[in-house]
Structures are given as structure tokens and as C-alpha cells.
Amino acid sequence: MKNSPATLRDIAQQLGITVATVSRALKDYPDISPATKKAVLEVAEKLRYRPNPIALHLRNNRSRVIGVVVPEIVHYFFSSVISGIIDVADRAEYSVMLFQTNESYQREVRETALLLNSRVDGLLISLSDGTENFDHLREYVELNVPVVLFDKVCDELAVSKVIVDDYAGAFQAVEHLIAQGRRSVALLRGPLASSTNRLRTAAYCDALQKHGLPVRQEYMMECDKGVSLEGGNRATEQLMRLPNPPDAIFAVADAAAIGALNTVKRLGKRVPEDVAVVGFSDWEMASVVQPPMSSVYQPGYEMGVVSAEMLLEQIEAQHNNQPVQPMTKTLETRLIVRESSAVKQSAMV
Amino acid sequence: MKNSPATLRDIAQQLGITVATVSRALKDYPDISPATKKAVLEVAEKLRYRPNPIALHLRNNRSRVIGVVVPEIVHYFFSSVISGIIDVADRAEYSVMLFQTNESYQREVRETALLLNSRVDGLLISLSDGTENFDHLREYVELNVPVVLFDKVCDELAVSKVIVDDYAGAFQAVEHLIAQGRRSVALLRGPLASSTNRLRTAAYCDALQKHGLPVRQEYMMECDKGVSLEGGNRATEQLMRLPNPPDAIFAVADAAAIGALNTVKRLGKRVPEDVAVVGFSDWEMASVVQPPMSSVYQPGYEMGVVSAEMLLEQIEAQHNNQPVQPMTKTLETRLIVRESSAVKQSAMV
DNA sequence: AACGGTTACGTAATCGTTTTCGGCGAATAT
């Protein structure tokens, strides 16, 4: 029957009054007589009137929509962050527009431009691994659209950031391996363009040096297929083929770590006796592999919550013409020790 | 400096012409003289003009936004579906608004209403486990807003659906277990309100009966904490405490299956020798646990792609006033056999 | 009777864009 939702005018026509009166009646303005209000409310109910948000956006110059851009959605950490963002946005009556870049810089530029055109009220973004130019985000700054960077950030932009303490987490992981008596710890990492990779790699080197261990290039592997299961597999195969293979592997991501763990076992070595393994992120997966894998826990959901709260605050401030101060918030990481790196507790079947 | 993006009027004023001319010049109407076009293009470039989509939406009565509602985002299968949806939407220049219900019927109603008010062009939704009333979706049908249900669907609504062949997949899994010589196969399932749970449960029963095996109530467990790791753990503990514990477990979700697998091992039994385990979905996790777990592969990404394509087609048809025929598409499942259920190939360390 | 103050509503502008319906001058046709 009815094809399109009722508008103010539909109500006004039924009652022989103007849309202005209807609008005011619905918003309970004191100007309107109780009788008219009652009549308007009734008709509005009957017609199932709902304000058209698009018209409101046009008039108010705000959309109550925030844009979220992540490298990939099918990823335990990022989906956790997204979940946190959505829950916060939901409570504040904001909607979330979601995009993924598949780690492509070009697509990142495309999506952010799209989002900017869409007049989102703010942007939450985790940079792709390949992103080294930030002009697409500078446009936001110039137009005073609040931006919060999370997880994969950059120093070049004066915007708010939410990160985890990548350095401390990685440092702790490597020190833990050294404390377990490991003397040749290998690293599995992704491209150094990404801030998280840089920090975790730096922490790896520093931890080794602090304990008087050599930093050996042949132990620092960049996974060619990304820090994935497959990337971890391949890098580990290479590592174990070295004249003196490492006695421990620290991977900057759980997927690669699990690849490493499985490859070590496949090559007939024991975990952790021959090679200890520690990952980063503490995915659900880490606790179900055999042996259960140590990993640096990264609070994904919380990062989403904090980032979204920060963005919404800035949007609010912006809207009230208050100045917004870019700030950086660092969330704690925590090393979860399981059997893959704890020699004493190791209980093999 | 500039606080808000340039509008048609800004361009028009700079050139002393009207917005109508500017609009036509930008859209390359034949009416406009080359000189004017050139001038407009130049000023538009200088001012970095971008059409305001909100104004367009208001005028065109379409938003080029689709709504997506899932039970939870942090979930390998659903995030895969979302990924597929987003990739298709992206190519068609649509944006995706994402919501999660956390399996709450109330929140499902709330989010769908919000989305409807937001005037999305269409809705993609996977129902929450507790959803038994569908009035919130009937509103979409009444207002002629295209809806496509995926994965968790219902029979009560005359809308398009995309599902996997839950019945066939589950049937194949149970038959496989029987073929491996198992005679007492247990089931781990979630609430029967969900269509997938119902179908997989029915297939379980039918497969047993086909092979002359009894369908025993004490082997059919509803996981109290949901079909999660924890739910799988608890249900399996109960199963193994039975006078005659099962020699195989089929779980309707991988998380519960992995919980089952780990619990079986923790209780000192061998997988698959004592108890075989098969899951459903074939998450990444399934292949990395020990022993690698058999599972019914469910094409998540493809489901997202197909659902989104179907929805966009319907939106297009709707927009051209063509009738839309609700249709149901069923995607194939495929049993992936790994060591957790294949006695012969089992290679324990 | 004239004025002031309410009450209760209407008028019209606004947000940015598209598009229909002209309009005006010049060129072409009859």
C-alpha cells in the first residue's frame, strides 16, 4: 500500500495544519495547544511517523555516523576492536560505517575519501601496512573532521591515537624467553612500514642487547606472505634450515606464531624443549593449539571502546566549537605464559 | 581556514552564475557552453568541491547505504560473511552500516528499527538465536525495503534468503562418523530457535536412523553457555560422565567442537581412537589444533558475496519499479576430514 | 476605545542538489 514512510506533511495535511505546527507539537514545544498536540501525536502514531534522518543531517550538518577503516575484518584482533567500537557507538546513538582495505594503500585512500564525502562525523582508522603517505588523512584535519588512529598509527599526523604498549609487550616476551634459558631467539615480523612491526622489532633487539645477546640478521625474518599461518610456516622452515637454528621464536602475530609452532613440530622438533614459541595478540586460537601457546595479550575490545569514546568526545567538542587537543592513549599489554615457552610446566602427551 | 566543504553555491558565486548552471556544467550537460564548463571545472577543482551525498540522498530518496546486522562480529564465520558483503558493496559504490546484536532479540529489534529510520536502501540480516517474532522485519516488507536473510533465517517471512546446506553438511558429517565405525555419536547444539541448529539437529537424527542407530536423548546436548569453547567443554564433561560415553561427538560449531576435543584429551581419552570429533564451519582454528579437526566447511565469504549481490539486485529492481521475487539460494557445504575423525590416518606424536 | 500581553499558529528561510520549465538573444528559415 504505502510506498514511502510518512512525513510531517502527511500529518499536517490530515489535520489541516502546517508542518511547522506538527514539528513543534511532536517536540513538545510550549507554543502548541494540548488539543493540537494530542491530535498530532495520534496521527503520527497512526501513520507510524519517523523523522527522516537524512533531512536532519542536511539541516544540522551532522550525520551521527562514524567511519571505521581497518586492514581486514576477518581477523580476531580487528574484529574485537570493531565490536568495541560498535557497542560504544550504539550506546551513544551513533551508527558505524565499516570499510576494509585488505592492506592496500590505494583502497585506504579510496575509502577514506569516500567516507569524507559521506560527511561522517568522525573517522577511526588503523593504517594499512603499506601506508607511508598521509595526505588522505590530512584532508580530515584541514576540514576539522575528528580522526582517531588506533593500533597501526603514524607520527606524522597531529591527531589522537590509541595504541597498545607494543614495545613493552614485545620486550617482556623476549625477556621471558631469555629467562627460560633461550640464547638464540628468532623474530618473525611483517613489513616495517607498520608502526606495530617497528616497535615490536625494536623491543626484540633491545631486549637481546640488554641481556648481552647478539642481534643476528639471519634470525630476523620478514614473513613474505604476511604474518599469517602460511607466512609463519615458510619463515620457520627457513629458520630451521640454518646451520644453528634458533631455540626460540617470537612472532609479532599469533597466526604466524601458530604457523611456527606447527612447523617446528612437523619438522620433528619439540615445543618448547627444542624451540620455544611466543606470539602476540593472544587470539582464541593460542589457547587451543598443542601445546597451548604463550602470547602477549592485546586488549582489542577495550581498544575499540577507548578509541570510540575518544572520537565521540572530540565530535562533541568540535560541535560545541571547543578546541580539540590531540592525545595519545596507550593500553597495557600482558604476557600470557603457556606451555609453548615454559619448559618446566611442559606436559607432553 | 575553511571550515566546511565547498558547495555548488560557492562555485556559483565566484563565477557570478547560478547553482543550476554549475550543477549542469559539472555533469557535462550539453546545454552548457564549453567556456562556462571550463570555468566551473576550474573553480570546482580549486575549491575541492565534492557533492554532498546527504543532499543527494534527500533528493533521490536513496542512500546507497545497506544495513548489516549479525549476532556477533568477533566470530570467524560472521566476519568472513561481512568481509564478502563489504567487498561487493564497495565495488558497487555502496556503504555498509554494521550492527551486532550479541544474540539479543531486543537489540535486534532496536537495530533494525534504527536502520529502517536511517533509510537504508536494504537490509542484510542473520537472525539472533532468540528471535521468534519477526514483526520488526515485516515493517521492511511493508515499506518495500529489500531484505535478505542469511545463515540464520526463518520460514515465516517472504523475503530472499541465502543459506548453506546445513542439513546435507551435518548429515554427511554424521554419516562419516558412522562409516568410521562409530556407533554412539553425540550431538552438541545450540538453541533450537535458530534455523541452523534445527536443521543440523534434524540431520543428525536422520543420519543415525538411516543407519539403524538409536537416537538417544542423553547424547543430544544443548550447550548452556552457547556453542562456544566453554559450552563445548561443559557439555563434553557431562557426556563423558555418562555410564556409556559416546565414541564420537558432532558439534554444530567449531568452537564447541574444539572445546569437546580438548576436554576429551584432558580427561585422558584419545582423539580419535576413543572419541572422534567433527565440527561445523571449518574455522582457521580447526586445522591448527592437535589433532587437526574434521569440520564441515561453510563458505562464509561467498555467502557474504552472494547475499550482497542479491540485495543489490533487488534494490536496483525496486528502484526501477520492477517486481522483486523472493528467492532462496543454498550454498554447498563440504566435509573436511582431518585426523580427529579418521582413525586410519591418525598419527599421534 | 485603545493598548499591551498572551496564546497558538502560519510564513518562509535554510541545508545542497537536481531538474523542469521556461526566457532571451542570436542565428536560421520561410
Added chain:
DNA sequence: ATATTCGCCGAAAACGATTACGTAACCGTT
């Protein structure tokens, strides 16, 4: 010389909602 066409552009309505401002009608006061 008048009519027709064409090229180029402006005016204005439309999408749906909000809101500053204007204005009737009515009351009571002086």
C-alpha cells in the same frame, strides 16, 4: 521581414525537517 529554431542560462520547485519571525485572535487593563 517575420517566424522558427537553437544555444545558453536563470528561476523555482522539490526532497523533509527545523526555527526565527510574523500575526491573527483574544484577554484584561486603563
